[in-house]
Amino acid sequence: MHDSNSPIHPGEILNEEFLQPLSISMNQLSRDLNISDQRVSQIVRGRRAITTDTAMRLAAYFKTSPEFWLNLQMRYDLEQAKVSNLAGRISQEVRPRQQHCA
Numbered sequence: 001m002h003d004s005n006s007p008i009h010p011g012e013i014l015n016e017e018f019l020q021p022l023s024i025s026m027n028q029l030s031r032d033l034n035i036s037d038q039r040v041s042q043i044v045r046g047r048r049a050i051t052t053d054t055a056m057r058l059a060a061y062f063k064t065s066p067e068f069w070l071n072l073q074m075r076y077d078l079e080q081a082k083v084s085n086l087a088g089r090i091s092q093e094v095r096p097r098q099q100h101c102a
Helices: 010-019 026-033 037-044 052-062 066-083 086-093
Strands: none
Touching (some): 026 037, 026 052, 052 066
């Protein structure tokens, strides 16, 4: 289940908004997508990212768009970066480009 302070992994959305309501097992999904059981299990458990390949397979299966799945992953990745203070570290390490007058 989801901790309210942590970002929501796309696998949680896959499980709670698609698999459970439609009574689709992870085994069935892996067979229908023609990917390994392990891949589906790792995504659902939040231990693996949704790749372009997976997004396209999920889109074809659920009649959604690949962008839907990739946007969920991108939003999760950005939220994880905020939680880990990646932006703070980057702001200390990167010198912004200076505008030069012509």
